[in-house]
Amino acid sequence: MKETSEQLNTLLEQFADKQTAGQMSEDIRQADQLLTSIPAPTVSLQTLRSIKSQVHGHLAAKLRLRTRAWLASAAGIALIVGGTFFVRTHQPVIPTESVQIALASAIWDDDSLGPLQYQVESIAGQVESLNGQSEVWFEEDAGLGAEIDDLQTIALTTDFWKG
Amino acid sequence: MDSETLNILIDRCKSGQAGAFDALIDLYGNRCFGFFYRLSGNREIAEDLLSELFVKLITKMGSFDGGSFDHWLFTIAGNLFKDHLRSRYRQQKLIEARAREIPPEPDKERSDERSDHLQQALGRLDPETSELIMMRFYADLSFKELAEKRNEPIGTTLCKIHRGLKKLRELMNVPVR
Numbered sequence: 029m030k031e032t033s034e035q036l037n038t039l040l041e042q043f044a045d046k047q048t049a050g051q052m053s054e055d056i057r058q059a060d061q062l063l064t065s066i067p068a069p070t071v072s073l074q075t076l077r078s079i080k081s082q083v084h085g086h087l088a089a090k091l092r093l094r095t096r097a098w099l100a101s102a103a104g105i106a107l108i109v110g111g112t113f114f115v116r117t118h119q120p121v122i123p124t125e126s127v128q129i130a131l132a133s134a135i136w137d138d139d140s141l142g143p144l145q146y147q148v149e150s151i152a153g154q155v156e157s158l159n160g161q162s163e164v165w166f167e168e169d170a171g172l173g174a175e176i177d178d179l180q181t182i183a184l185t186t187d188f189w190k191g
Numbered sequence: 192m193d194s195e196t197l198n199i200l201i202d203r204c205k206s207g208q209a210g211a212f213d214a215l216i217d218l219y220g221n222r223c224f225g226f227f228y229r230l231s232g233n234r235e236i237a238e239d240l241l242s243e244l245f246v247k248l249i250t251k252m253g254s255f256d257g258g259s260f261d262h263w264l265f266t267i268a269g270n271l272f273k274d275h276l277r278s279r280y281r282q283q284k285l286i287e288a289r290a291r292e293i294p295p296e297p298d299k300e301r302s303d304e305r306s307d308h309l310q311q312a313l314g315r316l317d318p319e320t321s322e323l324i325m326m327r328f329y330a331d332l333s334f335k336e337l338a339e340k341r342n343e344p345i346g347t348t349l350c351k352i353h354r355g356l357k358k359l360r361e362l363m364n365v366p367v368r
């Protein structure tokens with residue numbers, strides 16, 4: 029709140045002598061009067077209405093955002109609670125040692141495992157034979173290395189690549 | 192409006208009630224517009240800044256923690272105007288433009304002529320001083336509050352405003368002792 033003229037005088041007297049303070053106070057009072065006598069133009073009702081509608085729009089957007097955030101956190105909490113409940117109520121049943129041994133032997137003694145084992149062995153054999161073939165191919169094309177050496181010598185000793 | 196009613200209104204604004212913001216706009220719209228208009232000298236800019244101010248208040252309102260609402264509001268308004276100056280104009284250019292933007296209109300009433308004259312005179316003051324004067328006039332701030340806001344000795348603020356007001360009166364051709 030602006031100072032009253034007495035308060036202003038007291039304040040100014042802290043910085044200037046009484047007469048100068050009085051003059052300064054009068055200057056300020058008259059300038060204030062001048063500003064009061066010439067009011068600034070007022071804002072149109074249309075502008076005020078438009079500002080209000082903008083503010084309403086922003087408030088609605090803020091509310092939507094807040095609701096969305098609230099729903100997201102509620103869903104997150106529900107998910108965590110649900111997950112915890114599910115994990116607690118559905119503990120995996122671990123079989124005893126004797127049952128585990130019985131299960132393992134039952135698996136390995138299964139007759140249907142035989143054909144599968146045979147297929148695995150057959151594929152392994154095929155892979156091995158392919159491996160051998162690639163070695164043979166490399167040995168057969170041993171002259172390839174000499175050809176590459178020749179090409180490198182040509183490239184180094186001639187200037188054909190300069191155009 | 193008494194301070195208690197104003198506090199209730201502010202609380203309602205803080206809780207996001209659209210009606211409360213309408214009331215706040217009705218209450219402060221003209222004063223803030225006058226503040227922006229006197230600083231910018233341009234109706235359109237003043238309207239834009241006014242709109243920006245109230246939209247900004249939606250997010251800022253929560254940070255108001257008592258004290259003088261006028262002081263708080265006009266501090267935001269002043270900062271908005273400074274941002275506007277920084278982003279759109281160089282200060283000196285604005286002052287020159289302001290003087291050009293307000294050509295004398297002989298058909299207008301005497302009060303309008305004086306208003307234009309005042310606007311031109313304000314445009315000739317340095318932006319800092321004219322903001323101080325407007326802050327004191329529209330936000331009804333005391334010299335002490337202004338000095339605190341600007342973080343400077345009260346004597347400095349007093350001197351700047353006194354000098355500015357004196358110059359304003361000279362520019363308005365009001366006889367100065």
